Amino acid sequence: MSPSPPRRSRASSSTPPVTPAVQIDLFPETPVVEALDPRTNVGPRTGVLALVRVRMRASEAPHLIFHDRHGWYCETHGPTCLAVPVAREATA
Numbered sequence: 001m002s003p004s005p006p007r008r009s010r011a012s013s014s015t016p017p018v019t020p021a022v023q024i025d026l027f028p029e030t031p032v033v034e035a036l037d038p039r040t041n042v043g044p045r046t047g048v049l050a051l052v053r054v055r056m057r058a059s060e061a062p063h064l065i066f067h068d069r070h071g072w073y074c075e076t077h078g079p080t081c082l083a084v085p086v087a088r089e090a091t092a
C-alpha cells in the first residue's frame with residue numbers, strides 16, 4: 001500500500017485582480033473653465049484683468065485664477081499651478 005500524498009488546496013484561482021482604488025492621471029478629464037467678472041467677484045475698483053475659475057476634475061475643488069499686474073496665478077497654488085495655463089488658453 002502506498003498512501004497518496006496529502007493534497008493541498010490551491011487558492012490561486014480565487015485571487016481577484018488588483019484594481020487601483022485611486023485613478024491616476026493617465027486619462028485626465030477635460031477641465032471646465034468659467035470666466036468670471038473681476039468687478040463683480042473682486043470689487044469695482046479691482047486691478048484684476050481676468051478672473052477664471054478652472055475645474056480640472058469634477059471631484060476636485062475649482063482653482064481660482066487671477067490675471068493682474070503681477071501676471072497669472074492661482075489663488076491657492078500660485079503662478080506654477082497647473083490650472084494657470086488652462087485659464088490662459090481659454091481666455092486668449
Ligand SMILES: [Zn+2]
Pocket residue numbers: 063064074075076077078081082083
Ligand atoms: Zn491651483
